[in-house]
Amino acid sequence: MASLSGLCSSFPSLKPNNRIGADLSSFRKDSLAVSTRSNSSFKHSVAREVSADLSKTNDVAGLKKAKQGGLEKDPKALWRRYVDWLYQHKELGLYLDVSRIGFSDEFVSEMEPRFQAAFKAMEELERGAIANPDEGRMVGHYWLRNAKLAPNPFLQVQIDKTLAAVCDFADSVISGKIKPPSSPEGRFTQILSVGIGGSALGPQFVAEALAPDNPPLKIRFIDNTDPAGIDHQIAQLGPELASTLVIVISKSGGTPETRNGLLEVQKAFREAGLDFAKQGVAITQENSLLDNTARIEGWVARFPMFDWVGGRTSEMSAVGLLPAALQGVGIREMLVGASMMDEATRSTVLRKNPAALLALCWYWATDGIGSKDMVVLPYKDSLLLFSRYLQQLVMESLGKEFDLDGNRVNQGISVYGNKGSTDQHAYIQQLREGVHNFFVTFIEVLRDRPPGHDWELEPGVTCGDYLFGMLQGTRSALYANDRESITVTVQEVTPRSVGALIALYERAVGIYASLVNINAYHQPGVEAGKKAAGEVLALQKRVLAVLNEASCEDPAESLTLQEIADRCHAPDDIEMIYKIIEHMAANDRALIAEGDCGSPYSLKVFLGECNVDELYA
Numbered sequence: 001m002a003s004l005s006g007l008c009s010s011f012p013s014l015k016p017n018n019r020i021g022a023d024l025s026s027f028r029k030d031s032l033a034v035s036t037r038s039n040s041s042f043k044h045s046v047a048r049e050v051s052a053d054l055s056k057t058n059d060v061a062g063l064k065k066a067k068q069g070g071l072e073k074d075p076k077a078l079w080r081r082y083v084d085w086l087y088q089h090k091e092l093g094l095y096l097d098v099s100r101i102g103f104s105d106e107f108v109s110e111m112e113p114r115f116q117a118a119f120k121a122m123e124e125l126e127r128g129a130i131a132n133p134d135e136g137r138m139v140g141h142y143w144l145r146n147a148k149l150a151p152n153p154f155l156q157v158q159i160d161k162t163l164a165a166v167c168d169f170a171d172s173v174i175s176g177k178i179k180p181p182s183s184p185e186g187r188f189t190q191i192l193s194v195g196i197g198g199s200a201l202g203p204q205f206v207a208e209a210l211a212p213d214n215p216p217l218k219i220r221f222i223d224n225t226d227p228a229g230i231d232h233q234i235a236q237l238g239p240e241l242a243s244t245l246v247i248v249i250s251k252s253g254g255t256p257e258t259r260n261g262l263l264e265v266q267k268a269f270r271e272a273g274l275d276f277a278k279q280g281v282a283i284t285q286e287n288s289l290l291d292n293t294a295r296i297e298g299w300v301a302r303f304p305m306f307d308w309v310g311g312r313t314s315e316m317s318a319v320g321l322l323p324a325a326l327q328g329v330g331i332r333e334m335l336v337g338a339s340m341m342d343e344a345t346r347s348t349v350l351r352k353n354p355a356a357l358l359a360l361c362w363y364w365a366t367d368g369i370g371s372k373d374m375v376v377l378p379y380k381d382s383l384l385l386f387s388r389y390l391q392q393l394v395m396e397s398l399g400k401e402f403d404l405d406g407n408r409v410n411q412g413i414s415v416y417g418n419k420g421s422t423d424q425h426a427y428i429q430q431l432r433e434g435v436h437n438f439f440v441t442f443i444e445v446l447r448d449r450p451p452g453h454d455w456e457l458e459p460g461v462t463c464g465d466y467l468f469g470m471l472q473g474t475r476s477a478l479y480a481n482d483r484e485s486i487t488v489t490v491q492e493v494t495p496r497s498v499g500a501l502i503a504l505y506e507r508a509v510g511i512y513a514s515l516v517n518i519n520a521y522h523q524p525g526v527e528a529g530k531k532a533a534g535e536v537l538a539l540q541k542r543v544l545a546v547l548n549e550a551s552c553e554d555p556a557e558s559l560t561l562q563e564i565a566d567r568c569h570a571p572d573d574i575e576m577i578y579k580i581i582e583h584m585a586a587n588d589r590a591l592i593a594e595g596d597c598g599s600p601y602s603l604k605v606f607l608g609e610c611n612v613d614e615l616y617a
C-alpha cells in the first residue's frame, strides 16, 4: 500500500501532540483583527438586497401556477432539454442532469438577480466576512482545501500545519512508529471514533465510501450515549482494545453524548488494565474541556478544530481527514476533488455552476419553502451513508425558524433515502404512485467494477447493467408520473469524486440559503433540545433524592407518583416523573411496590435502601 506520505505528499514533520499554531500565537491577534472585517453592514446590505427581491419573487402561488403547465413529456423535446441543460465537469468526470426538474425559462430569468446576490454573498464569505452573523463567525470550510484562500497568513499556516500533522501522525501510526504500549500486533489495528453529529457523520460516510477492503486500521464508531451500543462496540473489539486508537472528536469539546462515550471507553480501558492516555487522540477546539483533558492527561495527540468550521462542514478538517488517512484513504485526493469543485462552484454563470443548478432545482421543486422532500438515491452500495450525511448538512443548515431579517419562515428541506436499487423494494411504490411530496436525486456511478473484474451473468448482461437499468428505469417511471428528479453522475467512487460531491453540496446549501435569506451556518434549535435534556436529568436527581429520603426514614415506605411530584415541588411534571420512574424501574434503579406502569395512578415506588451520603448531597 502506498505509504501515506505519498498520499499526503511531503510536509514538514511535526510532533503530533504539539498544539498547532502555538508557535504563532503572538502573530494571531493583530492578523486576525485585520481579517475579521466588521460585517454587520455586509450582512444587512446583502440580506436587504435579497429580501427585497424575495418580496417580488418569493411567490409560492406564482410558482405553483407556473407548474400548472405540467412537465415536458415529448421525448424529442426532453432530449433537447437534457442536452441543453447538461452540466459537465470534464476534469472530475462529473455530470449534473437537471432536465427532469420542470423549471421554466421565465423562472430562471426571474431568479437571476437572487443568484447574483447569492454569488456575491458567497464571494464575501470566502474572503472572510462574518457570514454566520448570529454567532459572529467567519465561515471557512472552503479554505481547508485551498489554504491560500484563507483571509490571513496565520490561518493559512494553521490549515497547512494541521494537514501536515494529520499526514505525519497517520503515517507514523500505520508504520508502527507510534504504537500502543502493549498489544500482540505491536501496532494499532483499530480505530474507535467517539463523536456525534458532524463529528461522526462525515467520517462514517467516508469510511463506508472509501475504506479499502483491508485497511491498515479498521474503524468503528460510538456516536450515541446508548450503553448497549457502547458495550457492543467494546465487546466487538475484545482483546484488540489493546491495539485500538481512540479518537475523540468534538468541536465544542463538551457534547454530553461524546463525553459519556469517552467516560465509558475509559472505564473499559481501566477494566482491561490499559492506560487510555497512551491510546487516546482528541480533535477539538483549542482550550475546550476535551482539549484541556487530553493535554493534562497526556494523550497521544491533539488536533485542532477551528471555530470557523461548522460540524456539518468539517469533513475536510482533521475531523474527517485523520480517520480517513488512518484507513489508508487518499486524503490529499479528497481535498483536490473538493478544491476542483469549489473552483467550479465559484462561477457566477448559473449554467456553469453545478451548485447553483442544484439550488435552482431545490427552489423550484420545493417552492422555496421546503414543500417537498429531497430523496437521495445513490445507486452504489458504498455511497449508502451519503443521504444520512446530507440530512445534517442540508437540514441543520436550512431548517431555520427565522430568516436574516427576523421574519418567521420555518425554512428547510427534508432529506431521506438509502441506496438503489435496494430502496425500490422498500418505498419506491409510494414515490411512484403515492403522495407527491418529494423530488429525487439519483447519484449514478458509471464504473461498476475495477477494470478486468467484470463478467456477464447472462449473455451480454452484467450485474452492473441491472443496477444501471434499475436507476434509469426508476427515473423514467417516476417522471412518467410527473415525479421530478436530478441525476448526479460520477465515473467511480474515489477520494477525488467523494471530495467533489461533498464540496458540491456544501456550496449548494450555501447558495440556496442565500436564495431564501437564512443563515446556513448556525444551529440554535439544537440548544433547545440540549437544555430540555438537562432539565429532565435535574428532575431525575430530585426524584432520586426524594425516594432516598423516604427510604432513609422507612426502607419499606413507598410513594405514589403524586407524592413524589409534590415532594419534588414539581406537580406539573408528574408525567415526566412517571417516565423517569418507568425508566429507572426497567433498570432496577427503583422498585415498584404496588401497581404497574400500565396504570400510572396505581404505582407505588421505593428505593429499598438508604444512601446516607446522598441524603445531604
Ligand SMILES: O=P(O)(O)OC[C@H]1O[C@H](O)[C@H](O)[C@@H](O)[C@@H]1O
Residues within 6 Å of the ligand: 196, 197, 198, 199, 249, 250, 251, 252, 253, 254, 255, 258, 310, 311, 312, 396, 523, 526
Ligand atoms: O462536535 P461537537 O461540538 O461535539 O458537536 C456535535 C454536534 O452537536 C450539535 O448537534 C450540533 O448541532 C452539530 O452541528 C454538531 O455536529
